[in-house]
Amino acid sequence: MKLTFLGTRGNIEASSSRHGMHSSLLVEYLGRSVMPDCGETWLGKPGNISPGAVVLVHGHSDHAFGLKEGAPCPVYATGYTWAEREICSFPIRDRRTIGHRSTRDIEGTLLEAFPVAHSTRASAVGYRISAGRVTMLYVPDVVFIEDLNSALSGVRLYIGDGASISRSMVRKPGDSLVGHARSGPSLPGAAGKVCRR
Numbered sequence: 001m002k003l004t005f006l007g008t009r010g011n012i013e014a015s016s017s018r019h020g021m022h023s024s025l026l027v028e029y030l031g032r033s034v035m036p037d038c039g040e041t042w043l044g045k046p047g048n049i050s051p052g053a054v055v056l057v058h059g060h061s062d063h064a065f066g067l068k069e070g071a072p073c074p075v076y077a078t079g080y081t082w083a084e085r086e087i088c089s090f091p092i093r094d095r096r097t098i099g100h101r102s103t104r105d106i107e108g109t110l111l112e113a114f115p116v117a118h119s120t121r122a123s124a125v126g127y128r129i130s131a132g133r134v135t136m137l138y139v140p141d142v143v144f145i146e147d148l149n150s151a152l153s154g155v156r157l158y159i160g161d162g163a164s165i166s167r168s169m170v171r172k173p174g175d176s177l178v179g180h181a182r183s184g185p186s187l188p189g190a191a192g193k194v195c196r197r
């Protein structure tokens with residue numbers, strides 16, 4: 001499995017030449033590819049990369065708005081993400097729905113959509129991604145993972161939330177919640193949940 005981090009920037013103003021593109025990862029295995037995330041700065045560009053499929057973790061702009069003008073390939077997302085106001089208006093011809101905790105073979109790579117807490121207004125998942133004998137967990141935006149043991153079972157690589165380094169960044173407007181767990185120094189991404197144990 002070959003991973004190319006096409007972009008890792010969140011929905012923030014600051015950018016640099018090495019940190020300018022919104023979230024997007026290219027996973028290649030045996031000549032086929034899957035692209036988790038396609039943030040807004042990727043608008044018009046997925047065709048240049050020619051992924052076999054795009055998969056979305058949630059409907060925020062820095063993860064999904066690169067598809068505003070459609071996609072050159074099938075796009076997978078949960079039913080919650082497809083139902084979001086902006087996402088449902090995108091002219092994506094081949095929409096495929098992936099259920100929580102169900103595993104799909106997408107371009108020869110197995111992806112399991114794993115529900116995580118990130119925003120009560122934008123239901124989010126991470127993906128357990130398996131190819132050959134390797135499994136990794138991709139959760140670019142996360143406050144906590146309820147079933148952490150299952151999420152990390154057999155995982156060789158964890159790709160987590162880097163939006164907050166030293167302390168969690170969680171907002172609770174009204175009765176909702178949105179935010180990011182701290183990335184270190186303990187278990188990245190899942191720290192908000194782990195530290196209470």
Ligand SMILES: [Zn+2]
Binds near residue numbers: 060119
């Ligand atoms: Zn988000």
